[in-house]
Amino acid sequence: MGIIVQKYGGTSVADALRVRNVAERILYTQNKGHQMVIVVSAPAGKTDELLALAKGVAKNPCAREVDMLLATGEQISIALLAMAIDDLGGKAISLTAAQVGIKTDGAFQKAKITEISSKRIKEELAKGQVVIVAGFQGVDEKNNITTLGRGGSDTSAVALAAALQADVCEIYTDVDGVYTADPRLVPNAKKHDEISYDEMLEMASLGAKVLHLRAVELAKKYNVPIRVRSSFNENPGTVVKGGENLEQGRIVVGVAHNNKISKVTIARVADKPGVAALIFTKLAAAEVNVDMIVQSASKEGLADISFTVSKDDALKAEEVATSMMGELSAGLVERDDNKAKISIVGTGMLTNPGVAAKMFESLAENGINIEMISTSDISISTVISCELVEKAVQTLHAVFGLDK
Amino acid sequence: MGIIVQKYGGTSVADALRVRNVAERILYTQNKGHQMVIVVSAPAGKTDELLALAKGVAKNPCAREVDMLLATGEQISIALLAMAIDDLGGKAISLTAAQVGIKTDGAFQKAKITEISSKRIKEELAKGQVVIVAGFQGVDEKNNITTLGRGGSDTSAVALAAALQADVCEIYTDVDGVYTADPRLVPNAKKHDEISYDEMLEMASLGAKVLHLRAVELAKKYNVPIRVRSSFNENPGTVVKGGENLEQGRIVVGVAHNNKISKVTIARVADKPGVAALIFTKLAAAEVNVDMIVQSASKEGLADISFTVSKDDALKAEEVATSMMGELSAGLVERDDNKAKISIVGTGMLTNPGVAAKMFESLAENGINIEMISTSDISISTVISCELVEKAVQTLHAVFGLDK
Numbered sequence: 001m002g003i004i005v006q007k008y009g010g011t012s013v014a015d016a017l018r019v020r021n022v023a024e025r026i027l028y029t030q031n032k033g034h035q036m037v038i039v040v041s042a043p044a045g046k047t048d049e050l051l052a053l054a055k056g057v058a059k060n061p062c063a064r065e066v067d068m069l070l071a072t073g074e075q076i077s078i079a080l081l082a083m084a085i086d087d088l089g090g091k092a093i094s095l096t097a098a099q100v101g102i103k104t105d106g107a108f109q110k111a112k113i114t115e116i117s118s119k120r121i122k123e124e125l126a127k128g129q130v131v132i133v134a135g136f137q138g139v140d141e142k143n144n145i146t147t148l149g150r151g152g153s154d155t156s157a158v159a160l161a162a163a164l165q166a167d168v169c170e171i172y173t174d175v176d177g178v179y180t181a182d183p184r185l186v187p188n189a190k191k192h193d194e195i196s197y198d199e200m201l202e203m204a205s206l207g208a209k210v211l212h213l214r215a216v217e218l219a220k221k222y223n224v225p226i227r228v229r230s231s232f233n234e235n236p237g238t239v240v241k242g243g244e245n246l247e248q249g250r251i252v253v254g255v256a257h258n259n260k261i262s263k264v265t266i267a268r269v270a271d272k273p274g275v276a277a278l279i280f281t282k283l284a285a286a287e288v289n290v291d292m293i294v295q296s297a298s299k300e301g302l303a304d305i306s307f308t309v310s311k312d313d314a315l316k317a318e319e320v321a322t323s324m325m326g327e328l329s330a331g332l333v334e335r336d337d338n339k340a341k342i343s344i345v346g347t348g349m350l351t352n353p354g355v356a357a358k359m360f361e362s363l364a365e366n367g368i369n370i371e372m373i374s375t376s377d378i379s380i381s382t383v384i385s386c387e388l389v390e391k392a393v394q395t396l397h398a399v400f401g402l403d404k
Numbered sequence: 405m406g407i408i409v410q411k412y413g414g415t416s417v418a419d420a421l422r423v424r425n426v427a428e429r430i431l432y433t434q435n436k437g438h439q440m441v442i443v444v445s446a447p448a449g450k451t452d453e454l455l456a457l458a459k460g461v462a463k464n465p466c467a468r469e470v471d472m473l474l475a476t477g478e479q480i481s482i483a484l485l486a487m488a489i490d491d492l493g494g495k496a497i498s499l500t501a502a503q504v505g506i507k508t509d510g511a512f513q514k515a516k517i518t519e520i521s522s523k524r525i526k527e528e529l530a531k532g533q534v535v536i537v538a539g540f541q542g543v544d545e546k547n548n549i550t551t552l553g554r555g556g557s558d559t560s561a562v563a564l565a566a567a568l569q570a571d572v573c574e575i576y577t578d579v580d581g582v583y584t585a586d587p588r589l590v591p592n593a594k595k596h597d598e599i600s601y602d603e604m605l606e607m608a609s610l611g612a613k614v615l616h617l618r619a620v621e622l623a624k625k626y627n628v629p630i631r632v633r634s635s636f637n638e639n640p641g642t643v644v645k646g647g648e649n650l651e652q653g654r655i656v657v658g659v660a661h662n663n664k665i666s667k668v669t670i671a672r673v674a675d676k677p678g679v680a681a682l683i684f685t686k687l688a689a690a691e692v693n694v695d696m697i698v699q700s701a702s703k704e705g706l707a708d709i710s711f712t713v714s715k716d717d718a719l720k721a722e723e724v725a726t727s728m729m730g731e732l733s734a735g736l737v738e739r740d741d742n743k744a745k746i747s748i749v750g751t752g753m754l755t756n757p758g759v760a761a762k763m764f765e766s767l768a769e770n771g772i773n774i775e776m777i778s779t780s781d782i783s784i785s786t787v788i789s790c791e792l793v794e795k796a797v798q799t800l801h802a803v804f805g806l807d808k
C-alpha cells in the first residue's frame with residue numbers, strides 16, 4: 001500500500017495525553033500496511049506565546065528572527081510525537097523542514113514552498129519509520145528558516161503529499177469534516193462525504209475555516225485528494241477532490257458566512273472617469289485588501305462608492321478614504337463595522353439559472369436587506385447586517401434543501 | 405581589530421530586560437571596532453521545562469528526539485537576542501548550529517564537536533552583522549541535531565573561537581571570575597587576574613563550577629585565551645591562558661571542594677590478586693565512574709576496599725558491590741553519602757616539596773580527619789566528612805596564603 005500523509009493541528013498535540021492519542025492513531029493506520037508521513041503544528045497556544053516573547057524584547061521584531069523563533073514551536077511538537085510513538089513500541093523519526101529539504105522563497109512569515117526533496121523521507125520510510133515533519137516552516141535558498149503564515153501546516157501537508165505522490169492527505173482538525181453550513185448556526189447542517197476542489201476553494205475563501213485556502217489550491221494543482229477528519233473520533237470525514245458537482249443533483253453545496261466585514265462608503269463623489277481607479281489604487285498601495293465594490297447610480301453628477309474590507313483593515317481603509325476627500329470633492333466618509341457576508345456555493349449554479357433570484361427572494365421574504373452583491377461562476381455573495389447572519393444562513397440552508 | 409567570541413549563559417537571557425542588557429553590552433563592544441560572535445544558552449529553566457515535557461509523553465524518551473527537543477531552547481534565545489540588537493539599531497543575525505555548520509559525532513546528548521565551518525559566520529561578519537550562534541548544539545554527519553551535554557555552550561564558544569582564530573573567548577556568567585576558593589565559603593577569597601589552563605582544568609575537575617571542563621581542555625588544545633566575566637558588572641574577570649604558574653611565587657592557586665561525594669566500602673574481602681580488578685571492571689560495566697580508591701592494609705588475609713563516586717551514582721555502586729558479596733566472600737557493604745572532597749591546586753607544587761605534608765598537618769591540627777587521599781602533578785585531594793567542608797576550605801585557604 002502507498003503513502004498516507006496526515007496533518008495534526010495544534011489542539012491535537014496540546015498536551016501529553018493528546019500527543020499519545022495521536023501516536024496511537026498513527027500506529028493503528030501504519031499497522032494496516034501504510035507508509036506514514038505526519039505533519040504537525042505547534043502545540044495550541046505556543047505560537048502566540050512565542051510572539052509575546054518577541055514583543056517583549058523588541059517593539060517591531062524583525063521578520064527573519066520571528067521565523068527563527070516561531071519555528072521552534074513545530075520542532076517541539078515533532079520531537080514529542082516521535083518520542084510518544086517510540087514509547088508505544090513504534091519506530092519514528094522527526095525532521096525539521098531544513099532536514100527534509102522544504103525549500104521556500106525568502107518572504108519571511110508568508111513564504112511560499114518552491115521545492116520539496118523526497119529523498120530523506122523516502123529513506124526513512126524504507127526503514128519502516130513513521131516520518132514526522134515540522135509543518136509551517138521551510139528554508140530559503142540561503143538556508144534561513146522561513147514560515148508559511150497562519151494555517152501553513154495544511155499547506156506543508158498537501159505539498160508533501162504532492163511531492164511523495166501520496167494516496168491521500170488527511171487533515172485532522174477539531175471538526176468532523178466539511179458541512180453545508182457552520183453547525184453552530186445551523187443545527188441540522190449536513191456533513192459532505194465529498195466536495196470538489198473548486199467548491200472547497202469558494203467555501204474557504206468565503207469564510208468557512210475548515211481548510212486553509214492555499215492548501216486547497218495546492219491540492220487542486222497537484223490533484224492530491226484531501227480527507228478532512230476529526231482527531232477526536234473515527235468518523236470518515238469529508239474528501240476534497242477533483243471533479244464538478246460530485247454529489248449529483250445538488251446545485252448548492254454550502255452556505256458560508258463571514259461576520260468580520262466592514263463597509264466603507266465615500267459619499268457624493270464626482271461621477272467622472274478615473275475616480276474609482278484613483279480610490280482603489282491608493283487602497284492597494286496601503287495594502288488594504290478590498291473585497292466587494294458598489295457604485296450607486298449617479299444623481300446630479302454625484303455618486304456614492306461603497307466597498308467592503310476585512311474588519312482588521314477597516315481603520316486603515318477609512319484613513320485612506322478620508323485623506324482623499326479633498327481630491328475627490330467627496331461629501332462624507334462612513335465606516336460600518338457591523339457587516340457580514342453570506343454566500344452560497346456550488347458548481348451546479350453554472351448550469352442552473354435562477355439560483356440568484358431564489359436567494360435574493362428568500363432573503364427579502366425574511367426581512368433581510370441586501371446591501372451589496374457579488375458573484376463568481378460558482379458562488380453568490382451578499383452583504384447584510386451582522387445581527388441577521390444566523391437567520392440568513394438558516395433561511396438559505398433550508399431554501400436550497402441542504403438539510404435533506 | 406579582531407574577532408571576539410562572547411558566551412552568555414541562561415541566566416543572562418532569562419527575561420526580556422536581561423536580553424536587552426546583553427544586546428547593549430554586545431553593541432558597546434562592537435562599537436569599539438570588534439567583530440562580534442555571540443554564543444547563547446537556552447533561557448534559564450527552559451531545558452528543564454523541555455525535559456519535563458519529554459517525560460510527560462514517554463517514560464524513557466529516545467535520545468535523538470530529546471536532542472531535537474532541547475535544541476529549541478537555544479534557538480529561542482538566539483532569535484530573541486537578534487531581535488533585541490536590531491531593535492537597538494544594531495545589525496544582527498542568528499544562526500543555528502546546522503546553519504553555521506557545527507559538525508559533531510552522533511552521540512546524542514553528549515556529542516563531541518568534530519568540525520566547524522567558518523564560512524557563513526565570516527560572510528555575515530563582513531556585512532557588519534553581530535553573529536549569534538546557538539550554543540550546546542550541533543549536527544551529525546546525517547544532519548541529525550545533537551547536543552553537547554550540560555554546560556556544552558561553553559564548549560561551543562571555545563570551539564568557535566578556535567575555528568575563527570578569535571582574539572579571545574569571553575564567558576559571561578553570574579560570578580566575577582575564578583576565585584581562590586568559593587566566596588560563599590571563604591569570604592576573603594581572592595579573584596585571580598590570570599590562571600593557567602592546567603590549573604583551571606584541575607579546579608574544574610575537582611568541583612569548581614565556573615567553567616565547563618571540556619571547554620578548558622579545548623581552549624588549551626587550541627591555545628584560545630578565555631576571559632571569565634560577570635554579565636552583571638564591568639569587572640575584567642579572570643583570564644585563563646597558557647603558561648605555568650602565571651602568578652609568580654604562588655604555589656597553590658585555589659582550594660576546590662565537592663560535597664556531592666559518596667563513599668562505598670566493601671569490608672573484609674579476601675586479599676588476593678585480581679580482587680580489585682574484578683570489582684572495578686564490574687563498576688565500569690555498570691557505567692559507574694569511580695574517583696578515589698583506598699585498600700586498607702591486609703589483616704588475617706582480609707582487606708577493606710573503599711572508593712568514592714558521585715552521589716548520583718551511589719545507589720548503583722552499592723547495588724553492584726552488594727551483588728558481588730558472595731563472589732568476593734565479603735563481610736559487609738557500606739555506603740556513606742555524607743562525604744566531601746577538598747583539593748588544593750597549583751602548578752607550583754611540581755617544584756615545591758612539602759605541600760602535601762603542610763596540607764595534612766593543618767587539617768589534623770583543626771580536628772579534620774582525612775579518610776582518603778589522592779594526588780596528581782598539580783593537585784592534592786582528600787576526602788573528609790561533609791559537615792567539615794567549610795572549616796577545611798577556610799583552613800587551607802589561610803594556610804597557603806591565598807587571602808594575601
